[in-house]
Amino acid sequence: MPRSRKPSIVIAAGMLSAALLAGCSGTGAGTTAAPAPTEQETVEITFSSWLKGSKQVVDAFNAAQDDVNVTFNEVASSKDNYPQLTNQVKAGNAPDVITVEYPRVAEMASQGVLKDISNEAGDLVKDNFSESIQSLVNFGGSTWSVPLDAGVLQMYYRPDLFEQYGIAVPKTWDEYKAAAEKVAAADPNVRIGASAVGDPALYAALAWQNGAKWGALDGDSWKVDIDTEETKEALKVQQDLVDAKLLWTEDAPVLQQKQAAGQLLSVISGSWYGAGLQSTYADQAGKWRVAPVPAPTAEPASALYGGSTFGISENSTKAEAGVKFIEWMTTNPEGIKARIAGGTSTVFPVNEEARKAASAAFAPDFFGGQNIYDIAAEGLAAVPEGWVWGPGTATTLAKLTDESAKVKAGTTKLTDIFATTQEATVSELKNRGISVK
Numbered sequence: 001m002p003r004s005r006k007p008s009i010v011i012a013a014g015m016l017s018a019a020l021l022a023g024c025s026g027t028g029a030g031t032t033a034a035p036a037p038t039e040q041e042t043v044e045i046t047f048s049s050w051l052k053g054s055k056q057v058v059d060a061f062n063a064a065q066d067d068v069n070v071t072f073n074e075v076a077s078s079k080d081n082y083p084q085l086t087n088q089v090k091a092g093n094a095p096d097v098i099t100v101e102y103p104r105v106a107e108m109a110s111q112g113v114l115k116d117i118s119n120e121a122g123d124l125v126k127d128n129f130s131e132s133i134q135s136l137v138n139f140g141g142s143t144w145s146v147p148l149d150a151g152v153l154q155m156y157y158r159p160d161l162f163e164q165y166g167i168a169v170p171k172t173w174d175e176y177k178a179a180a181e182k183v184a185a186a187d188p189n190v191r192i193g194a195s196a197v198g199d200p201a202l203y204a205a206l207a208w209q210n211g212a213k214w215g216a217l218d219g220d221s222w223k224v225d226i227d228t229e230e231t232k233e234a235l236k237v238q239q240d241l242v243d244a245k246l247l248w249t250e251d252a253p254v255l256q257q258k259q260a261a262g263q264l265l266s267v268i269s270g271s272w273y274g275a276g277l278q279s280t281y282a283d284q285a286g287k288w289r290v291a292p293v294p295a296p297t298a299e300p301a302s303a304l305y306g307g308s309t310f311g312i313s314e315n316s317t318k319a320e321a322g323v324k325f326i327e328w329m330t331t332n333p334e335g336i337k338a339r340i341a342g343g344t345s346t347v348f349p350v351n352e353e354a355r356k357a358a359s360a361a362f363a364p365d366f367f368g369g370q371n372i373y374d375i376a377a378e379g380l381a382a383v384p385e386g387w388v389w390g391p392g393t394a395t396t397l398a399k400l401t402d403e404s405a406k407v408k409a410g411t412t413k414l415t416d417i418f419a420t421t422q423e424a425t426v427s428e429l430k431n432r433g434i435s436v437k
Contacts, residue, residue, distance in 0.1 A: 042066055042067060042068065043067065043068045043318055043321040044071070045068060045069070045070055045071070045321050045322055046071045046073060046095040047070050047073065047095055047096065047097040047325065048072075048073040048074070048084075048095040048099065049072075049098075050076065050077050050078055050081060050099065051148075051308060051339075051345070051347075052275060052342075052345040052347075053338065053339035053341075053342050053344055053345040054339070055072055055074070056339060056341060056342050057329055057335055057338045058071075058072040059338070060334060060337075060338035061325060061328055061338075064328075064334065067321070067324070068324055068325055070097070081099065082394070085100075085108070085113050086113055089112065089113050089313060089314050092315055093315065094313035095313060095316075096312060096313060096318050096321070096322045097310055097311070097312060097313075097316075097326060098113075099308055099310055100113075100114065100309050100310075100311050101306065101307065101308050101309070102136045102137075102307045102308070102309065102389055103201070103204075103393045103397070104389070104394065105136065105144055105145050105309060106139055106388075106389055106390055106391040106393070107389075107390075107391045107392070107394055108144075108311070109142075109391070110391035111391075113314060114144045114145060114312070114313070114314065115144075115311065115312040115313060116142045116143070116144065117143055117144065117145070117311065117312050117319055118141075118142045118143045120319045120320055120322075120323040121145075121146050121327075122143045125138065125146055128331050129147050129351060132383065133147050133350045135385075135387075135388055136307075136309075136387075136388070136389065137309055139217050139388075140217060144311055145309035146309055146311070146326045146330050147307070147308075147309050147330065147351075148307070148308045148309060148329065148330050148349065149271075149272070149308060149347045149348050149349050149350060150271065150304050150348055150350045150376075150380055151271055151272050151304055151305045151306025151307045151348070152271040152304065152348060152379035152380050152383070153268065153269075153293045153303045153304065153305040154269070154270070154290055154292060154293050154302065154375055154376065155266055155291045155292070155293050155294065156266060156269060156273060156274070156277060156288055156289070156290055157169065157265060157266035157290075157291060158262070158266070158284075159287075160287055161190075165182060165183045165186050165187075165190070165265070166182065167182055169291045171294060171298070171300075172297065172298060173237045173294045173295070176192070176294040177241060177246065179192055180192040180193070180241060180246035181244070181246060183265060189263055190262075190263045190264075190265065191248045191263070191264060191265070192246070192247070192265050192266055193265065193266045194247055194248045194249070194250075194255050194264060194267070195242050195247045195249045196268070196414075197238070197242060197249065197404055197407050197408055198401070198404045198408060199404075200396070200397045200400035200401055200404065201397065202305060203235060204303075204397075205303040205304065206234040206237075206303070207228075207230060207231040207234050207235070208303035208304070208383075209302060209303040210233055210301075211384055212226075212228050212230035212231045212234070212387075213386050213387055214226045214231075214387070214388075214390070214396070215389060215390030215393075216386075216390075218437055220435055221435035221436060221437045222390050222391065222429060222434060222435065222436050222437070223436070224390060224392070224422055224425050224426050224436060225422075226418050226421055226425065227419045227421070228418075231418055232415040232418065233296075235414040235415055235418075236414070236415050237296075239407075239414040239415060242414075248264060249408070256280065260281060268293060269305065270304075270305040270306040270307075271346065271348040271372070271379070272345075272346060272347065272348070273346075274290070274346035274372055275344055278346075278366045279344070285366045286366065286368045288366065288367055288368070289367055289370055290367065290370065290372045290375045290376075292375060292379055295382075300379075301382050301383075302379035302380070302382045302383050303383055303384070304387075307350075311326075330351055330354065331351045332354070333353060333354060333356070334357075335354070336349055336358045336361070337358075337361045340361045343363070346372065348373065348376045350380070359373035359374075390425070390429075391429065391432075391434060392425040392428045392429045395424055395425050395428040396421055396424075396425045399420065399425070400417060400418075400421050403420060
């Protein structure tokens with residue numbers, strides 16, 4: 001039976017307020033306040049992440065100042081990150097600064113993993129990031145993390161192979177389908193791209209691109225709106241491409257072989273994919289380019305397919321020092337340069353000044369001299385506003401993954417898996433005592 005209580009995010013904010021009041025109560029009778037230190041000691045903090053270039057960022061930050069010293073703990077992957085953080089917070093030994101992707105911010109806040117950092121970082125977020133990005137880290141009047149980047153959805157393609165098969169870069173999904181038909185007809189061993197089936201994060205991005213809004217915070221209650229016409233319309237396009245056998249549907253290892261052999265002409269992915277493309281297909285240097293993702297209509301439209309933020313764990317007593325490091329990582333050009341300098345990251349910062357530094361530090365040789373940051377900037381400007389990730393995102397994505405197996409087996413369609421996913425998400429929130437409208 002669901003417990004009757006307010007959402008955990010609201011409780012967390014209330015607990016923080018109470019803590020602040022207690023902290024202002026002063027010393028008790030008969031006690032003597034400790035004298036202020038004459039010299040400021042270096043504050044030691046810990047930081048965990050799987051993001052490429054993180055170790056280089058930590059080293060550069062430690063070398064640039066003496067106020068805060070950061071010890072870096074590498075996480076194997078984003079998949080490992082969240083259960084690890086949850087267990088660490090329960091055990092009381094979580095790192096001070098933690099990495100949380102946009103889809104998991106509300107969830108980590110509602111579960112008491114993220115600390116409310118409105119006092120330490122509220123102005124930082126307000127002054128340095130657009131409103132559409134702020135809405136991904138601000139909930140219930142509180143700031144829970146600070147944005148780093150945006151995984152802008154875009155298309156990576158081989159211009160030499162596009163020319164070989166006589167197709168132009170598609171600007172709409174209708175044009176994409178026409179190009180896909182032409183490629184498949186010319187060579188049964190080649191396809192324009194790969195199926196989205198099995199990738200729930202991509203489902204969300206395509207729905208977002210088409211104007212869907214899967215979640216919203218209305219007062220103390222969350223709204224869940226996954227099974228909508230906008231969502232089903234976007235995914236019907238992908239289902240139709242699969243039904244017509246115009247896309248490869250194999251798993252990743254086979255797709256990589258086809259990509260290496262020139263049998264897969266393009267990839268729909270986030271702006272972060274550029275780094276992996278360079279490392280995995282180094283022998284194809286100079287052959288790849290980037291274009292805006294095909295849009296539902298002639299009007300450009302994109303979405304975010306990934307993107308990370310940094311927050312302070314609920315265990316940490318060093319939020320101020322942690323936010324100082326976070327600010328340097330996310331808005332200081334030197335922090336961004338350090339992340340990109342190793343050549344393993346194509347991070348696309350959402351802070352404008354940091355983005356300029358990233359663009360200047362990027363070596364465009366692999367992409368034939370094209371500055372891919374210009375394309376990502378176009379895409380970011382075309383992202384529909386109003387998307388919010390709710391606190392049940394893990395359940396949403398897990399249910400979509402389970403339902404995708406039926407789509408792959410041919411027993412159901414992509415458009416039919418969102419009703420059950422909405423039901424599962426609402427049920428999860430209610431079971432956790434979170435109010436749902």
